[in-house]
Amino acid sequence: MPLRPEGLRRLSKVDAIVVDPRVLCTEKLRVARITGAEQDELSAAWNRAQLLLEKNDLRPGWHPVPGISSGTRESGVRALFLPAHDPFAAAVVAEAHRTGAELVSVDDGSLGELWPAFDAIRRVPKAAQNGSIDDALAGAVADLQEAGRTVAVLSSIGGRAISSADVALGVLPHGAAGPTWHADVLLPDLAAAWRMMSAIPAAREARRRGIEISGGASALGALLMLPGVRGLGPGPVTTGAAAGMLSGYLLARKIVGAQAPRPAAFHEWHAMSAEQVRKLLPSPDDPPQSAPEHSTLATRAIAGGIHTAKRGASLTAGPAQAIGQFLGAVRAELSDPLTPMLALGATASAVLGSPVDAVMVGSVLTGNSVLAATQRLRAESRLNRLLALQVPPARKVVAGPDGQRVYRDVIAEQLQPGDVIEVRTHEVVPPTPG
DSSP, rough: OOOOOGGGGGGOOOEEEEEEGGGGGEEEEEEEEEEEEOGGGGHHHHHHHHHHTOOOTOEEEEOOOTTTOHHHHHHHOOEEEEEETTTTTTOOOOHHTTSSSSEEEEEESSOOOGGGOOOEEEOTTTOOOOOHHHHHHHHHHHHHHHTTTEEEESSSOOOOHHOOOOOEEEOOSTOOOOOTTTSSSEESSSOOOOOOOHHHHHHHHHHHHHHHHHHHHHHHHHHTTTTOOOOOOOOOOOOHHHHHHHHHHHHHHHHHOOOOOOOOOOOOOOOOOHHHHHHHSOOOTSSOOOOOOOOHHHHHHHHTTOOOOGGHGGGGOOOHHHHHHHHHHHHHTTTTHHHHHHHHHHHHHHTTTOHHHHHHHHHHHHHHHHHHHHHHHHHHHHHHHHHHTTOOOEEEEEEEETSSSEEEEOGGOOOOOTEEEEETTTTOOOOOOO
């Protein structure tokens, strides 16, 4: 929800992003570290620590792990409990890093594996309270602004940092804390924050295209002022403004329609027993989603098992979708930096009385884009069919009508949390993130 739309005008100038580490965490806890346990008892210590998470009064920090003896330390086996990361925390940090802006945060002990993704980390005392973290965030924003940077802040309760930011992105906080009404944009969750991060490169592209359109319109206006050239009224200016609006609309539509990343798991699955995992995941006895009874090459290709060649495979999904994919590929080919210059030259030729030259340039430009788009989609389609051969189906274990275990081959993309699969001898499971 935009509270101050004027702040979005500075989105294209953002070159530094300050992330509040508290916005990346949830109210749930996770086991971060185990100390004092022997090597042969480490697995049991992790299981015991996971059981401690069921206590409602557990606070972040170091806690003793009962039932495990320690031969190395008098203090016994201890476990470090930290707030669990939001399922979209890693995606938000990765998308912010891809913007090319300097990524800054504060070390409150909860960053964990997200630490290497940041360019700079401000340290605070170990006994830091919320006020100390807020001061560190505000100090980071002030230092970056003094260096001439345009700073965006992503936080939920960092009032001072949000108030002084050039672009303030406020996320609705957990619990009873009130929203940050002084933010420029109020976001419901980190999934929306990921979309805002992906909008930063799009805003830069919109600004670049606007500059190109303005420069072309100025050059065309200078041509219209030459003696003997017939004026065209406000038409060129209106056309340039419409082109800029259309370009911005298409970029915004692409961001809004982008598919959000898959949420990452915040549980330490490797440290849990099978019973603990089954307790957290949905029951496999729940009504399953519709899945094919057998797996074929055509089914796997249409289902989009290969994300990198999804556009090529969708050519066979229907005429309307094929036309949409083709137009999108043509538009991508026309995004070449030389296209505005050639279009401006063709327009200038038409204005100066050489419409034939303009038609020739336009025909060559359009024909080249259509040919390149056709070849691109054809190559992606063939690549998808080849890669689909390398995607084996998953063997899902389900209950038959008589209660016996039966197997169903399904596409790996259709597996849901809680599904049970069987891996047999000489079979491997490809690693997947999260």
